[in-house]
Amino acid sequence: MNAIEFTNATYRYPGDDAPVLNSLSFSIRQGSFSVVLGRNGSGKSTAAKLINALILPNEGNVVVLGKDTVRAADGDLLFEIRKSAGMVFQNPDNQQIASIVEDDVVFGPENVGMPREEIAERIAFALEATGTEQFRHAQVSRLSGGQKQRVAIAGVLALRPEIVILDESTSMLDPKGRREVLDVIRKLQKEHGITVIDITHYMDEATDADEAFVLRNGELAFAGTPKELFARTDLLRACGLELPRAAELAKKLNENGVPVGDGILTTEELTEKLCELLQTD
């Protein structure tokens, strides 16, 4: 089943002639981990806002968990969609409302009038899943960037979303912070069946995704596996993308007479291949 379905969805910002998204059609499977790639201004964040029903398509449809966002807007169901598709943004410093971690996580559920017992259970789950229990009573301002983003994810999880969208949520973090956030979202997808959509400029984040989507000038330029995507160097160039680090290195090795072969995307894969090639038997 699909968690998200775009059918010829077009969106233009009020007053603009040219659409930011032009007749976009694609679908994302429930429980999958997808990455969305593309240049700044290619329409990635706009697509995310359409999923979250923060904006509605001018033409075409966006269906989220079986609900059409335009029809939901007429029938007052927007809130349901927003609850089920949570978003985490770029800057770790402007997504918290309360000064204490726990208060921040509880804000969402209290706001939607969730029953008390259920809140307690949700908070426990959200803190556990993001590994933030140990700073439950800490001040948000004392946390590192990676910890703050995990608290932001916890805040989203507290509302029981079925979809979590990360809009460049790791771009301001140090390496350890990025790792922490990526580990958490991977766990959410694998262990809790949450559909995760990661909008990112880091090609390394795309290597183990189930599916990669590339936007260019508001249109879908590619949908497929990361392996298929990174085999198409012409497409990457045209869309302003690059190879993941290890793949770039593998390409250079191939060009310099070290036959590591095609399809290497990660450091682990490349290491293994090189060990094999350099082993003296």
Place this chain on the structure above:
Amino acid sequence: MRIVADGLTFTYNRKTKFAKKALDDVTLTIREGSFFGIIGHTGSGKSTFIQHLNGLIPVESGTLTVGDLDLSKGKKTDKKGLRALRAKIGMVFQYPEYQLFATTVYEDVAFGYHNFFPEKSKEEERAAVFAALRTVGLDDSVADKSPFDLSGGQKRRVAIAGVLVSDPEVLVLDEPVAGLDPAGKNELMALLHRIHDGGKKTVVVVSHDMDDVAENCDALAVFSEGRVVMTGTPEEVFSRRKELEELRLDVPVTRKIADALAEKGLGNAFPLRSDDFVRKVAQLYRGKRV
């Protein structure tokens, strides 16, 4: 311009209960003409340090000299001296495009020039603005556009042009590629190399990307808890992988592979830069086959 910090210490909110030591006895030399990288986890003191370099944060204790200007406490740096310093040390903050404000690209870039050199003529201003725009790879037709109509990467380059317009000798950039797409990032790195021009200018970058600093920098300083805990060439710094990982940092891909190969006895002394690394591996591979 050479930058020398000795025992630099700084505390935010000093004498209050929110006091936080941001720099603790920082001793560091940045050689003239260096392409210098500063790495460290969030909150390690990197940004506080670079804000000292052009006098945005006055020296509280310790000494700091930039070129022949002494910024140490007690040294009189009058307004004129500070202005001259800021024209020579160009500072590009995180997400500098958020600071664009004028209605046209030209006005935005000219603003900095006029501030530093109010006595200069309109013709000189024009020449400096267009030179700066060309340096960042924007053609003259962009000058009359609103900066807000440009792409993310272009906006950032306009912001950098606004700093380059005073022809600084040192360019300091706080995470210059954060949030840029790969193509924008590569263009910006190429731009920094053009500005550096083999050592004609000093470039200092704060970065979270270990592969980037390994490829681009000739010297590094690692900050942690307000202290400088390592300095050296990228090769020297990234050979201390365990310590770096304890500091919430990481090492470049080439280093990770080199470690794995060395552990298996398949070679040692692998270079860090990817082109050199590839050459070395190719050599080993050929050697194995003959």
